[in-house]
C-alpha cells in the first residue's frame with residue numbers, strides 16, 4: 556500500500572512549541588521569514604505546563620528589543636517578601652537598581668507567545684506525532700510527521716530548529732558519534748511540589764536537614780522544593796512530612812494548602828557540543844540542562860534563540876551563512892559561563908550542612924560565600940535576579 560504524503564515548504568521548521576520554539580517563531584515571523592512550528596502535545600496541555608516562574612533582566616530586555624514586551628503581561632503573581640534563610644534566620648538581600656527581572660510563570664509566557672504568533676499569522680501545528688527530521692546533512696532537509704487525523708505530512712525547509720527539550724527527537728536524530736555529552740550529577744534530588752497555598756515564607760532556606768524553597772507561582776499557588784536523597788520517591792513524602800520539613804528548614808510555619816502534585820527531580824548539568832549538525836540546530840533544553848537552583852534554563856533557551864534568529868535573518872537577507880556556521884561557538888562559551896554559576900550556587904546552597912550529604916562545616920562556608928557575594932556589585936546583580944520578587 557502506498558502512503559500519500561502531503562508536502563509543504565518553508566524556510567525553517569521549528570520542532571517544539573516551548574519557550575525557545577515559540578520565541579524563535581515570533582522573531583522569524585516579524586522579520587518576514589517563513590516558519591512552521593510542530594508540537595507533539597495539544598495546545599491546552601502546553602499552555603498549562605508549570606515550570607519556571609522568573610524571566611531575568613536579559614529576557615525582559617530581549618522581548619522589549621524585539622517588540623514583544625506584551626508576552627510578559629498577565630502576570631498573576633503578587634509581590635511577596637522573602638529572600639535567603641540560614642538556620643531559620645532571614646539574610647537580607649540588597650536588590651540591584653538595574654534589575655528588571657520579573658515573575659512571569661512559564662505557562663503564561665508560553666500562552667502569550669502562542670497568542671501573538673497565531674495573531675500574526677503564524678503556523679503552529681499541535682498534536683504532531685512521530686516528528687522525524689530527514690536529510691539533515693543534505694542540501695534541503697525535511698521534517699516528516701503525522702497529523703491527529705492520520706494524514707502523513709512532510710515539510711521541506713532550509714533549516715530545522717530543534718527546540719523540543721531534553722527528551723525530544725531532534726538531538727536523537729544526530730549520530731551519537733557527532734556529539735560530545737558533558738554531564739555532572741550532583742548526587743541529590745529535589746522533591747518538587749506544587750501546592751494551592753499562598754507563598755509565605757518566600758525564598759530559599761539553607762538548613763542542616765537540606766535546602767528548602769517556597770516560590771510563588773500565582774496568588775494562591777506555590778512551588779515548593781525540598782532537597783532529598785537521590786533515591787527518594789514521592790511516596791516517602793506524605794503531606795504532613797512536607798509541611799513539617801518546610802517549617803523546620805525555614806524556622807517558621809509555612810502557609811498550608813492542598814498538595815496538587817509532587818515529583819522527584821535529580822539535579823544535574825548537561826551540555827552537548829556541538830549544538831548543530833548539518834542543517835539541524837539545537838536550542839534550549841535540547842542542547843543543555845542547568846540545575847533548577849540557578850533558575851537559568853529560560854535565560855539559556857532565550858539566548859540560543861536570539862543567536863539563531865539573528866543568524867537565520869542574516870542568511871535570508873544577505874545570503875551570508877557565517878553566523879549560522881558559528882552558532883555553536885557563539886552559544887557555548889555563554890552556556891559554560893552559566894553552567895559555572897549554576898554549579899557554584901547549587902553546591903553552595905545544597906552542601907551546607909545536609910547531614911545526608913556533606914556536613915555542618917559547609918553551612919559556615921555558605922554563609923561566608925553569600926555574604927562575600929553580596930558585597931560585589933556583579934554578584935549582587937546575579938543574586939537579585941535569582942531571587943527576583945522574593946525580596
Ligand SMILES: Cc1cc2nc3c(=O)[nH]c(=O)nc-3n(C[C@H](O)[C@H](O)[C@H](O)COP(=O)(O)OP(=O)(O)OC[C@H]3O[C@@H](n4cnc5c(N)ncnc54)[C@H](O)[C@@H]3O)c2cc1C
Pocket residue numbers: 570571572573574575576593594595596601605606607608609661683686718719720721722723724725747820838839840841847849850851852853854856
Ligand atoms: C520543575 C521545573 C522547574 C523549573 N524551574 C525553572 C526556573 O525557575 N527558572 C528557569 O529559568 N528554568 C526553570 N526550569 C527549566 C525551564 O523550564 C527550561 O529550561 C525551559 O522550559 C526550556 O525551554 P525549551 O523551549 O528549550 O524546552 P521546553 O519548554 O521543554 O519545550 C519543548 C517543547 O517541545 C515539545 N516536544 C518534545 N518532544 C517533541 C517531539 N518529538 N515533537 C514535537 N514536539 C516535541 C514539548 O512538548 C515542549 O512543548 C524548570 C524546569 C522544570 C522541569
